[in-house]
Amino acid sequence: MIVSGKAYDFDKRRAKQASADGYIIKRVKPATFAAGVRDIVNACFSVNYWGVLGTLPVPRHNSLRYGGNTSCVTMTFPNERTLIFDAGTGIKTLSDSIMKDHGGKLSAHIFISHPHWDHINEFPFFAPFCVPGNKFKVVGAKHGERTTEDLISAQMDDVFFPILVTDMGASISFQDIGEETITIDDNIVIETMLLSHIENCVGFRVTFDGKSVCSVTDNELYTQNQDFRTNRTRRNSSISSKALKF
Numbered sequence: 001m002i003v004s005g006k007a008y009d010f011d012k013r014r015a016k017q018a019s020a021d022g023y024i025i026k027r028v029k030p031a032t033f034a035a036g037v038r039d040i041v042n043a044c045f046s047v048n049y050w051g052v053l054g055t056l057p058v059p060r061h062n063s064l065r066y067g068g069n070t071s072c073v074t075m076t077f078p079n080e081r082t083l084i085f086d087a088g089t090g091i092k093t094l095s096d097s098i099m100k101d102h103g104g105k106l107s108a109h110i111f112i113s114h115p116h117w118d119h120i121n122e123f124p125f126f127a128p129f130c131v132p133g134n135k136f137k138v139v140g141a142k143h144g145e146r147t148t149e150d151l152i153s154a155q156m157d158d159v160f161f162p163i164l165v166t167d168m169g170a171s172i173s174f175q176d177i178g179e180e181t182i183t184i185d186d187n188i189v190i191e192t193m194l195l196s197h198i199e200n201c202v203g204f205r206v207t208f209d210g211k212s213v214c215s216v217t218d219n220e221l222y223t224q225n226q227d228f229r230t231n232r233t234r235r236n237s238s239i240s241s242k243a244l245k246f
């Protein structure tokens with residue numbers, strides 16, 4: 001944040017070009033300064049990586065730098081609005097943080113890129129699901145006739161886990177999505193895109209106040225002459241990109 005006696009638009013533009021988030025003109029009263037800082041903070045969102053590995057968690061010394069957990073990322077916006085991307089083992093670390101620092105209180109959208117184990121298998125251990133009053137919407141793509149609710153619930157039926165998803169204390173709803181744009185609270189925009197990965201794997205581009213961050217996982221690179229959808233459908237010919245457009 002730049003605090004300056006220069007009040008010309010030229011100076012403000014220069015500050016912005018130099019990556020300043022805000023520009024306050026001197027002399028400034030403490031209350032005005034505090035309000036300016038608050039405006040800047042309210043226009044920002046943060047990204048936290050709770051798990052970044054694929055396939056398997058690897059709790060060993062040489063994975064300390066990036067952590068040994070599988071996929072889970074959060075984006076946190078003003079007024080404690082939270083988006084969670086994937087529920088690999090990283091979501092347990094997030095869970096511990098929410099239970100410790102927020103008394104377990106959380107309401108959030110949870111976007112599931114695809115239901116491979118490393119993206120969903122710690123879902124049942126997310127303790128805020130057991131806190132009454134919390135609300136969650138779990139968002140993902142259908143796989144054939146299997147809805148997101150089917151896919152998440154299946155790993156928690158009583159053969160695999162002692163608590164059904166319907167028995168957890170929080171309110172949990174599900175939404176199936178395709179390639180589309182979702183808007184939350186009028187100012188968080190999520191654009192989805194089918195990725196090059198077996199079955200329906202979705203990437204997310206999140207835009208807030210002119211800034212964008214993408215959560216893209218498991219995307220498989222392809223050669224210059226290869227269409228990525230062809231690459232994908234070649235691996236599973238029963239699914240076309242149109243399958244995602246409901």
Ligand SMILES: [Zn+2]
Nearest residue numbers: 114116197218
């Ligand atoms: Zn995968």
